[in-house]
Amino acid sequence: MASSTINGLGSGLDISGIVKALASAEKAPKQTQINNQTTTATTSLSAIGSVKSALETFRAAVAKLNTASSFSGLASSSSDEAIAKIKLGDGASSGNYALEVTQLATASKISTQIYEKTSTIVNDSGESQTLTINQGNATHSVNIAAGATLQQARDTINDQLQSKGITANIVTDASGSRLIFSSTKMGEGTELTLGGDASMAQGVSTVATPQNAKYTLDGLALESASNTVTGAISGVDITLVKEGKSNLAVTSNSDTLKTSVKSFVTAYNALMTTINTQTKVTTGADGAATGSAALTGDATMRSLVNSVRNEISHSVGATGLRTLSQLGINTVQKTGLLEFNDTKWDAAVKTYGADINNLFTGKDGLLTRMTNVTEEYTKAGGILASRQTSLTNQLKELEESQQALDRRIDSLTDTLTKKYNAMDTMVAQLKATSDSVMTTLNALNKAKSDS
Numbered sequence: 001m002a003s004s005t006i007n008g009l010g011s012g013l014d015i016s017g018i019v020k021a022l023a024s025a026e027k028a029p030k031q032t033q034i035n036n037q038t039t040t041a042t043t044s045l046s047a048i049g050s051v052k053s054a055l056e057t058f059r060a061a062v063a064k065l066n067t068a069s070s071f072s073g074l075a076s077s078s079s080d081e082a083i084a085k086i087k088l089g090d091g092a093s094s095g096n097y098a099l100e101v102t103q104l105a106t107a108s109k110i111s112t113q114i115y116e117k118t119s120t121i122v123n124d125s126g127e128s129q130t131l132t133i134n135q136g137n138a139t140h141s142v143n144i145a146a147g148a149t150l151q152q153a154r155d156t157i158n159d160q161l162q163s164k165g166i167t168a169n170i171v172t173d174a175s176g177s178r179l180i181f182s183s184t185k186m187g188e189g190t191e192l193t194l195g196g197d198a199s200m201a202q203g204v205s206t207v208a209t210p211q212n213a214k215y216t217l218d219g220l221a222l223e224s225a226s227n228t229v230t231g232a233i234s235g236v237d238i239t240l241v242k243e244g245k246s247n248l249a250v251t252s253n254s255d256t257l258k259t260s261v262k263s264f265v266t267a268y269n270a271l272m273t274t275i276n277t278q279t280k281v282t283t284g285a286d287g288a289a290t291g292s293a294a295l296t297g298d299a300t301m302r303s304l305v306n307s308v309r310n311e312i313s314h315s316v317g318a319t320g321l322r323t324l325s326q327l328g329i330n331t332v333q334k335t336g337l338l339e340f341n342d343t344k345w346d347a348a349v350k351t352y353g354a355d356i357n358n359l360f361t362g363k364d365g366l367l368t369r370m371t372n373v374t375e376e377y378t379k380a381g382g383i384l385a386s387r388q389t390s391l392t393n394q395l396k397e398l399e400e401s402q403q404a405l406d407r408r409i410d411s412l413t414d415t416l417t418k419k420y421n422a423m424d425t426m427v428a429q430l431k432a433t434s435d436s437v438m439t440t441l442n443a444l445n446k447a448k449s450d451s
Contacts, residue, residue, distance in 0.1 A: 015420040023413045030405050038398050040294075045391040047278040047294035051301070052377075052384040054274035059374055061267035066367040069235070070260045071357040075253035076236070083244040092235030097217050097248040101240050105186040105213035105227045108135075110194065113203030114176040118151045122200050131157075131198035133166055135183055136190040140164055144198050153200065154179055166192070180207060187212045187225025213240050254349055257356060262340055264360070264367070265329060269337045271308070275301060276335060300383060307373040309336065311366060321355035324366075 065071075068090040076086045084099055115122065122144065123129050129144045131153075142160050144153050150170060157168040157179075165184035170177050179200070181192050190210045194201040212223040222232060229238040236250060279301050282291035295301050312331060315322045324330075328344025331337070349356070360366050377383045 013420070013424070015417070015424060019413055019416045019420060022416055023409050026412060027405065027409045030401075034398055034402050034405065038395065041391050041394045041398065043294040045388060045395070048384055048387050048391065050274055051278055051295070051304075052388070054271050055304075055374055055378050055384070058267050058271040059371060059378060061263065062367050062370050065260055065264055065267075066361055066365070066371070068357055068361050071257060071360045073252055073254055073257035073353055073356070075251055075256050077249045077251075078246050079248075080244065080246040081241070083241055083246040084248065085239040085241065086248050086250075087237045087239070088250065089230075089235045089237055092233075092250055094252055095233070095250050097233060098219070098245070099215060099217055099238070099248050100245045101213070101215045101243045103211065103214040104240055104243065105225060106208055106211050107183045107186045108190055108192040108210040109183070109207035110181050110192045111171075111205050111207050112179045112181075112194070112200050114178050115150050116176050118170055118172065118177050119149050120177070121147055122150050122153050123148045123198065125199070129198035129200075130196040131194060131200055132196040133157075133161065133181065134191075134193040134195065135164070135166060135185065138164075140166065141196065144200065150177055150179065157181075183210070186210060186227070190225075215240060254353065257349065257353070258345065261327070261329070261345075261356070261360075265338045265340050268308075268312070272305075272336050275305060300387060304374075304377055305336065308370065311369045311373055312338070314366070314369065316359060316364065316366075321352040321359055324359075326352065327356070 069088040069092060072088065072092060074088055074092055074094065076088045076092075078084050078086045083101060123146055125146065127146050129146075131142045131144050133140045133142065140161055142157050144156065148156070154168045154170055157166075161167070167182050167184075168179045169182070171180050181194070183190055183192050187210055194204050212225055213227050213229070214221070214223050215229075216222065217232060222229075224232075224240075227240040229240065232238065233248075233250075236248075238248065278293050278295040279298060280293045281289050281296055282293075284290045309331070312324060321327070324338075327348045328341035329338055330341070332339055358365065362368065375382075379385070
């Protein structure tokens with residue numbers, strides 16, 4: 001810390017002001033460098049974060065769209081979703097189906113004997129007992145500790161078997177408490193039974209017997225071990241909700257296809273808009289550059305943009321539908337954004353409707369290629385994450401440089417203050433000596449004149 005003093009008692013100089021000016025002059029070049037580098041690193045880190053977030057959002061949108069059903073040009077409906085719901089998958093085709101649900105699939109439930117209360121001891125044998133729970137063809141074993149209560153037995157069972165699709169809950173009424181075992185597996189052949197040497201295996205009763213779902217499609221009697229039916233209609237999943245009748249329909253719908261394509265265009269444009277914002281150059285009325293964004297001229301951004309643009313213009317196959325431009329989707333050269341021409345689309349979909357799915361989805365489809373070329377940028381430890389780590393480390397180093405500079409300037413201020421104070425003291429001493437000499441001389445002159 002700089003020494004404290006009353007300035008200029010001997011010299012009359014503003015010592016504090018002089019020291020401050022000298023220290024500021026010494027500090028200014030390095031401080032300017034630190035400030036500039038900190039501003040650049042901070043804005044770059046924020047910009048990289050914005051691009052990374054936009055890219056992750058784009059990839060999520062692409063992943064959601066990258067299914068054959070998104071670009072199949074089909075729509076599904078159920079006349080009564082309280083009876084059944086329908087969802088399209090890969091391989092679906094147009095069709096209408098009369099569904100009647102006569103029985104829902106159910107799971108097994110069994111009950112132990114009734115105990116007085118939840119704190120009743122269920123193993124009073126003095127040693128651990130083994131309880132086996134059979135779930136169809138699968139058998140699981142649980143050790144019931146000596147002196148375990150009904151509640152403790154429940155907790156032990158759930159800790160070990162919940163991940164296996166078996167749970168135990170206590171149900172209490174006026175007659176007492178019992179454990180109810182439930183299975184998440186449905187359908188015939190998934191009955192729960194208890195065994196082993198545990199006393200809990202005695203007096204077991206059935207609460208619910210597992211059964212298959214039974215339904216008809218266009219009069220054809222069918223069964224399912226689950227209330228989610230897959231495979232009964234190619235490419236269609238049916239969820240049975242309750243007994244009753246509903247008409248299921250899979251119909252051609254170019255609007256759904258158009259919606260999916262426009263969703264991709266929107267997602268792509270959102271990404272490119274974010275990149276443009278972080279890399280733009282501001283120009284004046286004369287067209288001369290007047291400013292730049294945080295990532296203007298950044299090599300990583302150029303590489304990313306080139307990668308995604310190359311996939312947009314990539315041509316697939318040799319004939320038929322090969323590029324997005326054939327569908328009325330073109331790149332605006334000035335911005336790099338995609339524009340969707342509804343008139344060209346409506347005409348193209350009549351010609352290429354059956355080929356659009358292949359252009360967007362599948363192993364070599366546009367969406368898969370987009371996912372692949374952006375993977376290195378967003379993955380953990382990838383290109384953008386590494387840039388963020390590097391910039392964060394740079395900011396920490398700049399903070400340390402600032403602290404070191406502050407310590408050096410404090411030390412310099414202290415040293416200069418001491419030197420100027422010493423000078424001031426010397427000047428005061430010289431002045432005092434001068435005053436004394438002058439007083440003596442004046443006295444001598446006066447005495448000489450008096451005589």
